[in-house]
C-alpha cells in the first residue's frame with residue numbers, strides 16, 4: 001500500500017505493520033490523515049524492530065522484559081507518591097484502584113527529517129496520552145516538548161539517567177481534574193535518527209472510571225467523566241497493535 005508521504009507528494013511504500021498502524025490511527029482520529037502521517041512515521045522503524053528473523057530478537061526481548069518490569073514498579077511508586085500529594089481520601093484508594101494496572105511499551109525510532117527549509121520538523125504531533133502516567137526515555141537527540149498552561153512549548157532537554165513522567169488522560173479523569181494530562185509533542189531539529197521508549201501505565205480494560213468518582217471530595221466535572229471504558233478500550237487496542245504489553 002502507498003500513502004502520500006509528505007506535502008511534496010512523494011509517495012512512500014508502507015510495510016504491512018505500518019499499514020495496520022495507519023488504519024488504527026485513522027479509526028482513532030476519524031480519518032485525520034495529516035495527524036496519522038506523523039504517527040505512522042514515528043512507528044515505521046519500531047515495526048522493523050519486531051521482524052521475527054532479526055538476530056537481535058532474543059537478547060532484546062529479555063532486555064525489554066526487564067525494562068518493562070522495572071518500569072511497572074517505578075510507575076506504581078510514582079502514582080503512590082503523586083496521589084499522596086493530592087490529599088483528601090485519594091491516598092486511601094491506591095491499593096484498590098491501581099493494583100490491576102498494566103503497561104505498554106512503545107519503541108519509537110524517528111528517521112532523520114528530510115532536507116527542508118524548515119529549521120524543525122514535527123516528529124509526533126501534539127497529543128495527550130490515554131494512560132494513567134507515561135514514563136519516557138529519550139536519547140541524547142532530544143526534541144520532546146511539553147506545553148505549559150499558558151500554551152508555551154517548553155523543551156524537555158535530554159539528561160543522562162533521567163526519565164520523563166507525563167500525567168495521562170486516565171489520571172486526569174480519575175483525579176477529577178486535579179492532575180492535568182500533559183500536552184506534548186516531538187520536534188526534530190537535527191538531521192539524525194532519534195530513539196525513544198514510552199511506557200504507558202494504564203488501568204485494567206474493564207475498569208469503569210465513572211465508578212471511581214469520589215463526589216464527596218471533588219467537584220463533579222461532567223466533561224471529565226466522559227471517559228468511558230469503551231473509549232479506552234479502543235485506544236488500548238490500538239496501542240497494543242504497536243506496542244509490547246508488559
Ligand SMILES: O=C(O)CCC(=O)C(=O)O
Pocket residue numbers: 106108124129136137138144184186196197198
Ligand atoms: O518520543 C517521545 O519522546 C514521546 C513519545 C510519545 O509522546 C508517545 O508515544 O505518546
Ligand SMILES: [Fe+2]
Pocket residue numbers: 127128129134184
Ligand atoms: Fe505521548
